[in-house]
Amino acid sequence: MPSRKHLANAVRVLSMDAVQKAKSGHPGAPMGMADIAEVLWNDFLKHNPGNPKWYDRDRFVLSNGHGSMLIYSLLHLSGYDLSMDDIRNFRQLHSKTAGHPEYGVCPGVETTTGPLGQGIATAVGMAMAERLMAAQFNREGFDVVDHHTYVFLGDGCMMEGISHEACSLAGTLGLGKLVAFWDDNGISIDGKVTDWFAEDTPARFEAYGWHVVRDVDGHDAEAVRKAVLAAHAETGRPSLLCCKTVIGFGAPNKGGSSSTHGSPLGDEEIALTRKNLGWDHAPFEIPADVYKGWDARETGMARESAWNDLFARYTAAYPELAAEFIRRMQGELPADWDAHVAAVLERTNAEAQSLATRIAAQKALAALGVKLPEMVGGSADLTGSVGTKWENSVLLKPGKWDANYVSYGVREFAMGAIMNGMTLHGGILPYAGTFLIFSDYAKNAIRLAALMRIRTVWVLTHDSIGVGEDGPTHQPVEQLAGLRLIPNCHVWRPCDTVECVEAWRSGAEYADGPTCLSLTRQTIPFMERSATALADIKRGGYVLRDCEGTPEAILIASGSEVGLAEAAWKQLTESGCRVRVVSMPCTNLFDAQDAAYKESVLPAAVTARVAVEAASADFWWKYVGLGGAVVGMNSFGESAPGDVLFKHFGFTVENVVATVRKVL
Numbered sequence: 001m002p003s004r005k006h007l008a009n010a011v012r013v014l015s016m017d018a019v020q021k022a023k024s025g026h027p028g029a030p031m032g033m034a035d036i037a038e039v040l041w042n043d044f045l046k047h048n049p050g051n052p053k054w055y056d057r058d059r060f061v062l063s064n065g066h067g068s069m070l071i072y073s074l075l076h077l078s079g080y081d082l083s084m085d086d087i088r089n090f091r092q093l094h095s096k097t098a099g100h101p102e103y104g105v106c107p108g109v110e111t112t113t114g115p116l117g118q119g120i121a122t123a124v125g126m127a128m129a130e131r132l133m134a135a136q137f138n139r140e141g142f143d144v145v146d147h148h149t150y151v152f153l154g155d156g157c158m159m160e161g162i163s164h165e166a167c168s169l170a171g172t173l174g175l176g177k178l179v180a181f182w183d184d185n186g187i188s189i190d191g192k193v194t195d196w197f198a199e200d201t202p203a204r205f206e207a208y209g210w211h212v213v214r215d216v217d218g219h220d221a222e223a224v225r226k227a228v229l230a231a232h233a234e235t236g237r238p239s240l241l242c243c244k245t246v247i248g249f250g251a252p253n254k255g256g257s258s259s260t261h262g263s264p265l266g267d268e269e270i271a272l273t274r275k276n277l278g279w280d281h282a283p284f285e286i287p288a289d290v291y292k293g294w295d296a297r298e299t300g301m302a303r304e305s306a307w308n309d310l311f312a313r314y315t316a317a318y319p320e321l322a323a324e325f326i327r328r329m330q331g332e333l334p335a336d337w338d339a340h341v342a343a344v345l346e347r348t349n350a351e352a353q354s355l356a357t358r359i360a361a362q363k364a365l366a367a368l369g370v371k372l373p374e375m376v377g378g379s380a381d382l383t384g385s386v387g388t389k390w391e392n393s394v395l396l397k398p399g400k401w402d403a404n405y406v407s408y409g410v411r412e413f414a415m416g417a418i419m420n421g422m423t424l425h426g427g428i429l430p431y432a433g434t435f436l437i438f439s440d441y442a443k444n445a446i447r448l449a450a451l452m453r454i455r456t457v458w459v460l461t462h463d464s465i466g467v468g469e470d471g472p473t474h475q476p477v478e479q480l481a482g483l484r485l486i487p488n489c490h491v492w493r494p495c496d497t498v499e500c501v502e503a504w505r506s507g508a509e510y511a512d513g514p515t516c517l518s519l520t521r522q523t524i525p526f527m528e529r530s531a532t533a534l535a536d537i538k539r540g541g542y543v544l545r546d547c548e549g550t551p552e553a554i555l556i557a558s559g560s561e562v563g564l565a566e567a568a569w570k571q572l573t574e575s576g577c578r579v580r581v582v583s584m585p586c587t588n589l590f591d592a593q594d595a596a597y598k599e600s601v602l603p604a605a606v607t608a609r610v611a612v613e614a615a616s617a618d619f620w621w622k623y624v625g626l627g628g629a630v631v632g633m634n635s636f637g638e639s640a641p642g643d644v645l646f647k648h649f650g651f652t653v654e655n656v657v658a659t660v661r662k663v664l
Contacts, residue, residue: 001289001292001293002289002290002293004035004038004039004042004221005035005221006278006290006293007038007042007290007293007294008034008035008037008038009034009250009277009278009279010073010077010286010290010294011030011031011034011037011038011070011073011074011077012030012031012034012249012250012273012277012279013273013274013277013279013281013283014069014072014073014076014077014087014284014286015027015030015031015034015067015069015070015073016031016251016264016265016270016273017270017283017284018069018072018087018088018090018097018284019069019090019264019265020264020265020266020267020270020283021088021090021283022090022091022092022264023264024091024099024263024264025068025069025090025091025099025262025264026066026067026068026069026261026262027069027248027260027264027265028067028185028187028247028248028260028261028262029064029066029067029070029154029183029247029261030067030069030070030073031247031248031249031250031251031255031260032183032185032218032245032246032247032248032249033067033070033152033181033183033218033243033245034070034249035218035219035220035221035224035245035249036152036181036183036218036224036243036245037070037074037152038221039221039224039225039228040060040150040181040224040228041060041074041078041294041296042293042294042296043225043228044058044148044150044228044232045058045060045150045296046058046147046148046303047060047078047108047296047300047303048296048297048300048301048303048304049075049078049079049080049081049108049296049297049300050079050297050300050301050304051300051304052080052107052108054300054304054307055145055307055329055426056144056145056146056147056304056307057147057304058147058148058149058150059110059123059126059127059130059147059148059149059150059425060110060150060151060152061110061111061113061119061120061122061123061126061149061150061151061152062101062113062119062152063113063116063117063118063119063120063123063151063152063153063154063157064113064116064119064152064153064154064156064157064183065100065101065112065113065114065115065116065119066099066100066114066262067152067154068097068098068099068100068101069090069097070152071101071108071109072086072087072090072097072101072106073087075106075107075108075109077286077290077291077294077295078294078295078296078297079294079295079296079297079300080107080108081107082096082097082106082107082108084284084286087284088284099114100112100113100114101113101114102451102452103424103452103454104452104453110126110424111123111126111420111421111424111452112448112451112452115444115448116154116156116157116159116160117156117157117159117160117161117162117163117166118162118417118420118444118445118448119151119153119157120151120153120157120162120163120166120167120180121162121163121165121166121413121414121417121418121421121445122417122418122420122421122424123149123150123151123178123180123421124166124167124169124170124175124178124414124417124418124421125417125418125419125420125421125422125423125424125425125430126149126421126422126424126425127149127170127175127177127178127238127421128173128175128406128418128421128422129421129422129425129426129427129428130145130147130149130177130425131173131175131177131401132376132396132401132403132404132422132428133145133325133425133427133428134146134401135401135402135403136373136402137321137324137325139314139317139318139321142310142313142314142317142318143310144307144310144311144314144325147177148177148178148179148232149175149177149178149179150179150180150181151178151179151180151181152180152181152183153180153181153182153183154182154183154185154188155183155184155185155186155187155188155193155197156188158182158197158201159197161413162413162414162417165411165413165414166411166414166417166418167205167208167210167238168208168409168411169408169409169411169414169418170208170210170238171205171208171209171210171237171238172208172209172398173396173398174209174236174237174238174398174399175237175238176234176235176236176237176238177235178238178239179228179231179232179238179239179241180238180239180240180241181241181243182201182240182241182242182243183218183243183245184201184218184242184243184244184245185244185245185246185247185256187247187256187257187258187261188258188261189258189261189262190258191258192258201242202214202240202242205240209237210237210238210239210240211230211231211234211237211238211239211240212239212240212242213227213230213231213239213240213241213242214242215242215244216241216242216243216244217243217244218243218244218245219245219246219249224241224243227241227243228241247260247261248260248265250273250276250277251265251269251272251273251276252269252272252273252276253269253272254269324373325427328373328374328426328427328428329426329427331426331455331511333372333508333509334371334372336371337371337508340368340371341368341501341505344364344367344368344501345498345501345502345534347367348363348364348367348497348498348500348501349498349529349534351497352497352526352528353497353526354496354523354524354525354526355496355497355523355524355526356519356520356521356522356523356524357494357495357496357497357499357500357519357520357524357559357560358385358386358387358459358461358462358519358520358521359387360494360496360497360500360519361387361459361494361500361503361504361517361519362387362388362390363497363500364497364500364501364503364504365377365387365388365390365431365504366390366391366392367501368501368504368505368508369390369392370392372429372508373404374427374428374429375404375428375429375430375431376404376405376406376422376428376429376430376431377389377393377404377405377406377430377431377432377433378405378406378407378408378415378430378431378432378433379407379408379432379433379434379459380408380409380410380411380412380415380432380433380434380438381407381408381409381410382433382434382435382461383407383433385435385461385462386433386434386435386459386461386519387433387459387461387519388405388431388432388433388459389405392404393405395407406418406432408432412434412438412439412441412442413441413442413444413445415432415434415442415445416432416442416444416445416446416449416456416458417445417448418430419431419432419445419449419456420445420448420449420452420454420456423449423454423455423456424452424454429455429457429508430456430457431456431457431458431459431507432457432458432459433458433459433460433461434458434459434460434461435460435461435462435467435474435476436460436461436462436463436476436479436480436518436519437462437473437474437475437476437479439458439460439476439479439483439516440479442458443482443483446458446483446486446489446514446516447486447489449489449513449514450486450487450488450489450513450514451487451488453488453511453512453513454511454513454514455507455510455511455512455513455514455515456514456515457504457507457508457514457515457516457517458514458515458516458517459517459519460479460516460517460518460519461519461520461521462474462476462519462520462521463476463480463493463518463519463520463521463559463560464476464520464559464560464614464615465477465614465633465637465638465642465645465646465649466520466521466522466560466614466642466645466646467521467637467642468639468640468641468642468644468645469639469640469641470639471637471638471639472636472637472638472639475636475637476615477615477616477633477635477636477637478615478616479615480493480518480613480615480616480619481615481616481618481619483516484587484588484619487513488512488513488514489513489514489515489516489588490506490507490510490513490514490515490516490586490588490589491515491516491518491586491587491588492506492507492515492516492517492518492585492586493518493519493558493559493585493586493613494517494519494559494585495524495527495557495558495559495560495561495562495563495583495585496524496525496526496527496562497526498526498527498529498534498537499527499537499583499585500517500519502537502538502585503515503517503585503586504517505538506538506586506589518559519559520559520560521642522560522642524559524560524562524563525563527544527562527563527566527583529544537583537585538589539589539590539593539597540584540585540586540587540588540589540590540591540592540593541556541582541583541584541585541586541587541589541590541593541601541602542582542583542601543580543581543582543600543601544562544566544581544582544583545566545569545579545580545581546580546581547573547578547579547580548578549578550578550603550605550606551578551579551580551603551606552577552578552579552606552608552664553572553577553578553579553580553606553608553609553610553660553663553664554579554580554581554582554602554606554608554609554610555568555569555579555580555581555582555609555610555611555612555656555660556582556584556602556609556610556611556612556620556623556624557581557582557583557584557611557612557613558583558584558585558587558613559585559613559614560614561612561613561614561631561651562581562583564612564651564652564653564656565581565612565656566581567653567656568612568653568656568657568660569581571653571657572657572660577660577661577664579660580606582601582602584623587623602623607625607627607628608627608628608660608663608664609623609624609625609627609628609629609663610624610628610629610630610631610656610659610660610663611623611624611628611629611630611631611632612630612631612632612651612656613630613631613632614632614633614646614649614651615632615633616632616633616634617630617631617632617633617634618630618632619632620632627663628663629659629662629663631650631651631655631656631659633649637649
């Protein structure tokens with residue numbers, strides 16, 4: 001049996017060889033953390049390479065995702081469906097081994113990482129999901145949810161603000177099954193970090209309420225093993241294991257320097273490193289005894305088989321709970337979901353209430369949420385303002401995991417990454433709220449959800465200059481356009497109670513990315529609709545009001561401006577002008593419709609078009625064309641009552657009518 005150091009050296013040589021072949025990459029972190037990884041993966045990690053989606057596996061997150069060859073080496077060596085050809089193809093087009101680990105591309109990668117700090121925050125979400133699911137489904141003698149979340153992170157993750165947000169919350173909640181390994185090598189791209197990262201990081205985590213193991217020799221397997229055992233023994237607090245390492249360990253001339261961080265070592269240094277490590281094999285050649293020392297397939301299969309036996313007994317004892325657990329982990333909606341949504345839509349349409357859409361969305365959440373026990377809500381310290389809490393919400397508190405609502409505090413970025421982690425864990429549909437303007441703080445987490453094609457729902461209120469007196473700092477202008485431009489992200493800006501129900505339904509059903517609900521603070525009118533219009537809301541854009549024959553002009557609007565467009569339509573119609581009003585609550589969905597439907601709503605022959613939205617005007621030119629016009633925002637807002645601002649910026653019936661006449 002090869003020594004631990006020899007097993008770790010396999011990770012080192014694979015990493016440096018793959019980076020060298022690709023002529024780009026980051027060999028330093030994989031070489032420095034190889035010994036830590038060997039101990040964790042061979043002594044502790046509960047996983048099955050034959051089934052990367054086994055429900056009760058431990059979750060492993062490489063937060064310092066630039067060191068991606070570390071996880072690729074581990075996955076390949078331990079027996080996942082990641083071949084040596086995949087390793088050779090590192091950083092190449094359509095490869096499983098992208099420059100940074102990508103969820104859904106490489107088997108065994110639990111989350112996409114690379115933007116530093118998001119990995120640790122996502123791991124917090126995974127650990128929270130494990131505790132929430134355990135509280136709901138475990139029964140005496142049946143711990144069907146019982147696993148750890150392990151994270152590797154470096155100095156860069158520690159410096160990013162999101163790590164402060166997420167780790168503070170993790171300490172408060174006492175996430176005892178979260179174990180983080182800090183690669184304390186003191187090096188970043190610019191060199192030794194002492195001039196810009198000199199705080200007492202262990203003390204910082206102790207202040208958060210974490211269990212901290214200081215000064216672990218990251219190249220001493222026994223020291224690392226003892227640190228992990230200490231972390232397992234501490235069940236009431238998350239653990240930070242501070243592992244002192246040498247970046248680029250084994251490279252005789254470049255080890256310990258920033259030159260190994262993000263550049264290939266070079267052929268000459270690699271040859272010297274092989275000699276220094278006592279590795280006598282050619283590039284991409286792993287001897288059979290090393291493969292055998294790493295192979296986790298048999299052990300993993302046995303562990304999953306034991307869990308399957310436990311779950312079979314659990315199913316016999318608690319059949320309904322077991323069926324619900326499987327439904328939720330598979331991301332399926334309840335069998336009677338469609339019928340329930342239809343009933344809610346019918347009732348909402350009959351009630352015909354005029355409400356602020358933040359209130360309408362809260363009512364829709366309550367009406368639909370009774371069928372979705374997997375929903376876990378929250379807000380960034382704005383619960384009373386954003387309407388994310390409803391009568392079935394139970395607040396999560398330290399030690400109280402039988403809950404479904406999280407007070408995230410003022411931590412928008414961490415909130416987003418934590419929601420991503422909950423979704424990635426499985427069994428939970430996370431949603432949370434803040435003001436639309438503060439989506440800027442969470443943008444990168446929303447983007448990563450879209451990149452990974454995972455389901456989260458954002459409740460983004462106070463969505464225009466209608467915020468009023470709080471002024472331009474709180475009045476979103478460009479945020480809607482920015483969110484709409486994220487691939488796989490669905491942005492809904494509903495105009496009334498019925499569209500709010502459709503928006504929430506879509507958010508619950510859309511599993512290929514995040515959904516953002518853009519909602520008003522101010523009351524807006526209910527829109528009566530034909531049966532056809534009601535059925536077409538789910539298409540993202542539809543004909544709300546029409547004329548006899550072919551329209552001369554088309555008004556396109558969303559959210560609070562749909563009522564304005566309708567009022568302009570009435571005045572234009574009364575004057576003999578043939579006008580159509582199109583409500584466009586979700587441009588992303590409308591753009592995905594077939595050409596025939598889009599032509600039926602926006603006929604190409606009708607070039608006189610006006611879009612109306614109290615947000616960035618530039619977004620709408622693709623719908624109105626260069627011969628059309630946009631009544632929108634081309635500047636920041638002002639501080640004044642909302643109705644005064646709408647008039648000041650031209651959101652009036654008179655201006656909309658005049659604009660239509662101008663394009664005609």
